[in-house]
Amino acid sequence: MATILLVIIYLAFISLGLPDSLLGAAWPVMQADFGAPLETAGLLFMTIAGGTIISSLVSGRILKRFGTGRVSFFSTLMTAGALLGFYFAPSVYWLFLCAIPLGLGAGAIDAGLNDYVAAHYKAHHMSWLHSFWGVGATIGPIIMAQYIAGGTSWSNGYSAIAGIQFVLAIILLLTLPLWNKGKNNNKVLSEEAEESKERLDHAKNVKPVQIKGVKLALISFLFYCSAEATMGLWGSSFLVNVKDLPAAAAARWVxxxxxxxxxxxxITGFITFKVNNRTLIRMGQIIALAGAILLFLPFPSAFTLAGFILVGLGLAPIFPCMLHETPARFGKKHSQTIMGYQMAVAYTGSTFMPHVLGFMASHSTIGIFPFCIVLLAAAMFLSSEKLNRLLNMKDIKSSIDVTFNTPK
Incomplete structure (x- = not known):
């Protein structure tokens, strides 16, 4: 039963990823059709992400009242309707109206599924869960590129994705009874979370945000999502306007x-059996930074494509591993609250940073895109390493306290 439910959760995360990459892939064509400024895509993206932040902040109460299964179904149905609204959009203002339910639906399902998997499945399932988000995010631009290359409108691409979302919503509706059964039957817990004792039991009155290292963790999430979202939204425009690629080819590259x-x-899901989360986070950040540098250097287009792939491969383990490290870093007592903070800050990064780049690019050139990616990747690496040093010092201090305070 738990395995069947896990497959349903993976399908739900595919539906979460499908809309995320559409706007960036289609915007070079959409911009021309609507006669909109370049930075409008950043404002649309900010509207979507703003809705996601709001729904994430209130998701705890909604999930407790209605359950993860029902919230996932309704959220998928909401995003499907919003995508259908993009298909019928007569103007940019209509796009902004449809962006609101698109963001609200995404935030609720994201928070709900992450919490459910963290509570009921082992560590490697978290990486695989976010891998299926990538399946949806990868399929989206491919479908959009086919419609653009075929001479049909970008709106047909949105219509096709909306149809897939409606099918996934029906599947979630038909499998609602599995959620309660899976919750009762699934006793698989993360071994790492079990081994992570309550580091902060002695500080019962300390607010989660005041725990040492939490602010650095939040900064790491901010820079991670800023880099990921900026790559997805502006990568296609960079390739079209700087590398002179056709819009369909640029969408495929993204x-x-x-x-x-x-x-x-x-792949990370398998590596987690042998390599700890901190090492995977560090390796991913180094690979992402190397890929960003390739985008920045004046090399032929083949190196740019390699840079896009390397950035994607490098970013891959960072987000799920940081999420899974939360109980180990700060204790299980505060992990749920801190997890909510991390998701909210992550969405804040994806809300504002792409818009900031779009604003700067519209007043200069989209050629600043690779420079910004390098800065974001470097800032993420530095804040994460500073957090690791702080946590290592805490571990050493805790070991000393245990040694000298243990009764002989």
């Missing part, structure tokens, strides 16, 4: 970036 995230997370 799909390789999302494919890198997808494949990387699938």
């Amino acid at each position: 799909s390789f970036y999302f494919a890198g995230i997808t494949i990387g997370r699938f």
Whole structure:
């Protein structure tokens, strides 16, 4: 029963990823059709992410009242309707109206499924869960590229994705009884979470945000999602306007970036059996930074494509591993609250940073895109390493306290 339910959860995360990469892939064509400024895509993306932040913040109460299964079904249905609204959009203002339910639906299902998997499944399932988000994010630009290359409108691409979302919503509706059964039958817990004792039991009155290292963790999430979202939204525009690629080809190249995230997370699920989360996070950040540097250097287009793939592969393990490290870093007592903070800050990064780049690019050139990716990747690496040093010092101090305070 738990395995069947896990398959349903993976399908739900595919539906979460499908819309995320569509706007960036289609915007070079959409911009011309609507006669909109370049930075409009950033505002649309910010609207979507803003809805996601709001629904994430209130998701705890909604999930407790209605359950993860029902919330996942309704959220998928909401995003399907929003995507259908993009298909019928007569103007940019209509796009902004449809962006609101698109973001609200995404936030609720994201928070709910992450919490459910963290509570009921082992560590490697978290990486595989986010790998299936990458499946959806990879399929989206591929479908959009086919419609653009075929001479049909980008709106037909949105219509096709909306149809897939409606099918996934029906599947979630038919499998609602599995959620309660899976919750009762599934006793598989993360071994790492069990081994992670309550580090902070002695600090019962300490607010989660005041725990040492939490702010650095939040900064790491901010820079991670800023880099991931900026790559997905503006990568196609960079390739069209700077590398002179056709819009359809640029959309396919962006799909390789999302494919890198997808494949990387699938592989990470197996690597977690041998390598700890901190090492995987560090390795991913170094690979992502190397890929970003390739985008920045004036090399032929083949190196740019390699840069897109490397950034995707590097980003792959970072997000799921940081999520799974939360109980180990800060204790299980506060992990749920801190997890919510991390998701909210992550969405804040994806809300504002792409818009900031779009604003700067519209007043200069989209050629600043690779420079911004390098800065974001470097900032993420530095904040994460500073957090690791702080946590290592805490571990050493805790070991000393245990040694000298243990009764002889």
